[in-house]
Amino acid sequence: MTQWSGYLGLILQGALVTIELTLMGSVLALIMAFLAGMGRVSRFFIIRALATTYIEFFRGTSIFVQLFWAYFVLPFAGLSLTPLQAGVLALGLNVGAYAAEVVRGAILSVGREQYEACTALNLGRWQGMRHVILPQALLVMLPTFGNNAIELLKATSVVSLISLADLTFQAQVVRSQTGSTLMPFLSVLVIYFALALIISWGIRTLERRMARGLDGVRV
């Protein structure tokens, strides 16, 4: 029994690494999503082209390939990353590309009259975006962002393949040390599911809080 508690400790350590990766990856993804998503609705062709290239590139190749590329190929270009850095970079850039399309869709979903109202109030493009468009668009983005965050959480399992000691990696360690297969993998699956439930609950709470005071404003 004491042995099992030791292995459970190992798995919980892995859970911490997974949570850390998810949080850091989400922050990077959020930054990239807003940069690229707003870039896609920019006035300037160059910015639009750059944002589109970024999005198509990272959505077109899988997260696994990107991670291996970042970890194994970049060192040859003189840029050595630790597994954690490579993991956060690949996860953030990949999920950021998907979320960028959400940002673009949400910005475009705000009605034309809102843009016209901005012009009528003599707000500049940036001011209008900041005070009128984004506050409304944010609420539209939120549920899909939640799904993206769960996708990111699930994608973190891939970093175990570049020897980062996350949940999946620890499950493999426990499997090879004990020879037991059901216990490590089932408990890891349950932990992932619990984390996913926490994310979706958090997003729902956030959504409710943000929708407060907007009743009647939104159509």
Place this chain on the structure above:
Amino acid sequence: MDWDWNFVREIMPTLIQGVKITILATVLGSVLAAIVGLGIALARRSENRIVARSVGWFAEFIRGTPLLVQLYFIFYVLPDIGILLPPLVAGVIGLGLHYGTYTAEVYRAGIDNVPRGQWEAAKACNLGGRHTWTHIILPQAIPPMIPALANYFIAMFKETPLLSAITVLELMNQAKSVANTYYRYIEPMTLVGAFFLVISLCSVVLLRWLEHRYGRIER
């Protein structure tokens, strides 16, 4: 960082071997996902509350946990209870089951989109349950789903590199073994990335066409 075309020519045959397995896994996985998804969607509409509820939770659980861990589960845990699967079969089952939970949502939306009047008309024509489904509901529900289904199959295609973790010799695994043999990561990894990028850019065109062909619902 230097690119060696001779090396590229040398490793090409090995990579093409991998491409074949990748495509095979995607096709088989897609077929399985289409069937599993339909099964889940129908079970969730079942009259029997317990069946509907438990299938719903099962699908939710699979969707909330990483494919990689599920693959490990199928590959390592099932042999302990006497089911020994070849790696490719385990991989296809994993892909089919995981994406089946996604396609189930597509089916659900498609079925819900068939107007109530059609159900009532089927009843008025004295059609039984099975005939209502096969002759009235599914023929109307399936065409609008095709673009969304294709979208998930493309996503599945991009996830096939995960099969390398359970020793399926697909593209990523071939690239890794080539890279480890010659200790040259640049060419194999970049080629894998390029391959996925090219296929997914082509698939964008295919998706547009499918959306044009099937996306509109004529009433």
